[in-house]
Amino acid sequence: MTFLRFRSAPGHTGTLTRVLARRHPRRSAHLHTHRSPTAPPVLTTALAVATALAVTVSTVTPATAGDAGDATVPGVPPSLTASDPTIALPADDPFYTPPDRIPATPGSLIRSQFAPQLLDAFDTGDAPGRADRILYTSTTQDGVKVATSGVVLQPSGKWNGPGPTPTVVFAPGTRGAGDHCAPSRSGALLAGVGTDNGTLNLNINYEYPFHALASALGYRVVVVDLIGLGTPGQHTYVNHTEEGHAVLDGARAGLEFAGAPADSPVAFFGYSQGGGAAAGAAELAASYAPELNVRGTFAGAPPGRLDTVAGAVDGNLIAGVLGYALNGVWARHPELVSLKDEYFNEEGHRYVSSTADECIITSVLNWGLRDSRTLTRDGRSFPEIIREDPRLRDVLSDTNLRLGSRRPASPVLIVNGRNDDTIPWSQARDTAADYCSLGATVQFTTEETASVLPRSAINHAVPLLTQAGTAFRYINDRFNNVPAPSNCGELTESAGSVD
Numbered sequence: 001m002t003f004l005r006f007r008s009a010p011g012h013t014g015t016l017t018r019v020l021a022r023r024h025p026r027r028s029a030h031l032h033t034h035r036s037p038t039a040p041p042v043l044t045t046a047l048a049v050a051t052a053l054a055v056t057v058s059t060v061t062p063a064t065a066g067d068a069g070d071a072t073v074p075g076v077p078p079s080l081t082a083s084d085p086t087i088a089l090p091a092d093d094p095f096y097t098p099p100d101r102i103p104a105t106p107g108s109l110i111r112s113q114f115a116p117q118l119l120d121a122f123d124t125g126d127a128p129g130r131a132d133r134i135l136y137t138s139t140t141q142d143g144v145k146v147a148t149s150g151v152v153l154q155p156s157g158k159w160n161g162p163g164p165t166p167t168v169v170f171a172p173g174t175r176g177a178g179d180h181c182a183p184s185r186s187g188a189l190l191a192g193v194g195t196d197n198g199t200l201n202l203n204i205n206y207e208y209p210f211h212a213l214a215s216a217l218g219y220r221v222v223v224v225d226l227i228g229l230g231t232p233g234q235h236t237y238v239n240h241t242e243e244g245h246a247v248l249d250g251a252r253a254g255l256e257f258a259g260a261p262a263d264s265p266v267a268f269f270g271y272s273q274g275g276g277a278a279a280g281a282a283e284l285a286a287s288y289a290p291e292l293n294v295r296g297t298f299a300g301a302p303p304g305r306l307d308t309v310a311g312a313v314d315g316n317l318i319a320g321v322l323g324y325a326l327n328g329v330w331a332r333h334p335e336l337v338s339l340k341d342e343y344f345n346e347e348g349h350r351y352v353s354s355t356a357d358e359c360i361i362t363s364v365l366n367w368g369l370r371d372s373r374t375l376t377r378d379g380r381s382f383p384e385i386i387r388e389d390p391r392l393r394d395v396l397s398d399t400n401l402r403l404g405s406r407r408p409a410s411p412v413l414i415v416n417g418r419n420d421d422t423i424p425w426s427q428a429r430d431t432a433a434d435y436c437s438l439g440a441t442v443q444f445t446t447e448e449t450a451s452v453l454p455r456s457a458i459n460h461a462v463p464l465l466t467q468a469g470t471a472f473r474y475i476n477d478r479f480n481n482v483p484a485p486s487n488c489g490e491l492t493e494s495a496g497s498v499d
Contacts (some may be wrong), residue, residue, distance in 0.1 A: 093185070095133060096231050098147035103137050106245065107252025107289070110135040110147055118151060118184075128153035128215035133184050136253035138227060139288075141241045141332060141400045147231050150224040150250050151184040152257055153211060159218030164264045166295070166479045167220040169251045170211060171270035171277035173464075175203060175229065176359030177237060177324045182230030183207075183223050201359040210269070210468060217476065222254035226277065234331035234356065237324035238273060238303055241400040244280025248289040263293045267475045271300035271464045272423060276403065279304070279414070279431070283406035294410040296478035298471040300464055301416050301423040304403030304431035306396045311383040312424050316455045319370045320363025322382055323355025329395055336391060343385055348375035369455065404434030411484035412440060413474045415467045417447040422460035429491065436488035443485045445470060 095113055102110055111134075118131040131153055138148045159165045175181040178201050186203040214221050227242045228235035236242045251266045270278035279299040285292060303309045306325065313322055330337050340352060351370075355363060372382040386392045399405050412435060416428035425446065432444040447463035478484065 095135065096149055096179070096185075098135065098231065102145060102147050104145055106137055106139050106145070107249040107256070108137045109253045109256050110137060112152075112257055115151065115184075127156065128212060128221065129156045130154040132257065134222075134250075134253050134257055135231075136249055138242075138249040139245045140227065140236075141239060146227055146233065148225060148227050148246050148249070149182060149184050149230045150222055150253070152254050153215050153221040153223070154258075155215050155218045155220055156212075157216040157218040161218075161476075161480045164261050165218065165220050165258075166265040166267065167222060167251060167254055167258075167260070168214050168267050168269050168475060169222045169224060169247050169254065169278075169281070170207065170214075171224060171243065171247050171268065171274035171281070172226065173207060173270070173272040173274045174237075174318070174321055174324075174360050176201065176361075176363065177229070177235045177327060177355060178357040178359055179230050181235075181359040182225035184225050185230050201357075202361045203359050204361065207271075207274075213472065214269075217472070219479075220254065220258060220260070222250045224250035224277075228328075228331070234327055235324070236328040236331055237321070238276055238306060239328055239332065239400050240276050240280030240304075240403055241284070243273075243277035244282075244284040245288060247277050247281035248285060248292065251292055252289060262291060265293050265295045265479050267295050267478055268297040268299075269471065269475065270298070270302075272460065273303065275299040275302035275414075275423075276304065278302070279403050279408075279412065282408035282410060282412050283403070286407075286409040296411045296413070296475060296484065297408065298413050298415070298474055300414070300467065300471065301420060301460065302403055302414060302428055302431060303423050305424075305427035306401055307383070307386050307393070308424055308427040309422075310386055312420075312422055314382055315369060315371045316422055317364055317368045317457045318360065318422065319372070320351075320355050320358060320360070320367040322372065323352050323358075323363070323367070326352055327356045329401075332400075333395055336395070339389075339391070343376050343378075343380075345375060345377050348377075351375050404431045407438035408435055408440045408442075411442070411478060411486075413443045413445065413471065415445045415447060415463055415470065417449060417459050417463040419449060419451040419459045420463065421451070421454050422457050433488075433491045436486075436491050440488075441484050441486045442488055442491065443474070444487060444491055 095111070098110060102108075113133045115131045115133045118133075119127040131151055133149065133151050135147055135149050137145055140146055155165065172183050175183065179185065180201045181203050183205055186205045211221050211223060224246050225231070226235065226246045227233070247268055255262070255264055255266075268278040268281045270276070276299070278297050279302045282294070282297040282299065285294045310322060313319060340349065344352065351367065354366060358366065373379050376382075376385065386396060395401065414428055414432045416423065416425045418425045429444060432442050435442045445467065447467055449459060449462045449466065452458045
């Protein structure tokens with residue numbers, strides 16, 4: 001076993017167990033790679049890893065500005081060099097402000113920034129080889145070109161498989177809707193504290209262990225922030241078209257930044273909101289980015305049927321995410337903004353205003369377990385209103401917000417917990433069955449952890465941890481040209497059945 005060690009305050013060890021086969025040599029100031037395991041291990045201790053990651057936030061000593069150096073990236077004005085690498089994030093980081101004119105071609109790199117501060121909290125022998133933030137062009141559902149952001153992590157391990165170094169694009173799980181919730185804006189890729197329109201937010205990068213593992217396996221890692229998360233504009237939460245565009249364009253920009261061959265193998269990895277984004281990218285790859293060599297996708301707990309998901313989330317510990325979704329819908333459908341006054345009471349107005357800029361930790365504190373009937377004028381719940389209002393039904397059922405109507409051209413693994421109390425298992429299975437009916441190669445896996453504290457989201461989080469080994473083996477097999485598994489036969493037979 002090796003350890004992912006954090007620089008910590010005096011008296012604290014600040015260690016996290018990382019499930020890798022051996023320690024890597026310390027990385028130097030220059031980009032380089034080291035020998036790594038040739039196959040991903042089963043992440044049986046991932047729950048401890050993720051828990052320790054959150055706990056360690058309180059013991060990490062913020063780095064100082066001098067730790068990062070003063071390197072200026074060619075082509076980037078001096079004012080846009082690495083920001084002060086502390087856990088207290090700058091209120092207005094100029095890196096994320098796009099120029100007046102951005103490249104028209106989706107996936108074009110607008111600017112990059114060497115960002116050693118993102119790895120400062122980690123022991124240099126265990127961290128990815130190098131971190132750089134990127135700003136690149138993507139596209140909204142309406143074809144408008146926008147700037148979005150992310151981070152490229154160079155591998156710490158050597159790729160021992162066939163062909164050039166593969167790239168895994170990670171779509172983040174729910175972080176929130178405020179700009180400081182973006183993964184690339186979290187201090188030291190661990191956590192960050194910032195203020196969005198007066199809202200104090202804590203951004204925890206709970207998925208970092210998976211990014212580090214992918215890096216150690218020899219993969220180039222691109223972590224995307226998604227449209228409106230970190231960059232100007234409202235974040236369009238669970239808009240699968242826009243999230244899919246951000247993932248695909250993140251792959252393009254990451255390859256361009258690395259100077260990698262155009263045919264370098266690419267895979268998508270995401271869970272929860274990220275699972276929907278990864279699935280959206282798989283659906284759109286053939287039409288939106290046909291030049292990419294997409295080998296496969298892991299889409300964990302994808303929210304493919306938002307009307308069904310709304311019923312599970314209402315009154316849940318993460319009930320604030322309904323506000324993220326509503327604000328995203330209104331950003332693209334201004335004709336529906338009048339619904340705020342039509343349906344919401346005074347507390348409901350405070351809910352939608354507050355959640356527009358919150359990160360998930362803040363939303364849990366403010367709105368956890370909130371019953372939406374307390375937020376409406378007539379006492380109906382959000383799910384009831386969605387079912388009864390054709391305007392909302394139409395928006396939630398179109399291809400931008402619903403998965404399953406566009407055929408993925410490359411293999412897809414979908415995983416969902418049978419007892420998931422946030423993203424219902426049945427709607428994920430139905431999404432997989434829809435893909436099968438379109439001729440896609442799909443493996444659907446059910447995670448069987450027994451129900452624990454319903455509406456706490458525990459049964460939503462657990463499958464990411466217990467099935468991480470399955471996900472990494474699946475991606476690694478795709479990069480090694482192993483034929484993809486499929487259980488479409490049994491899925492199409494059971495589609496639409498009630499369990």
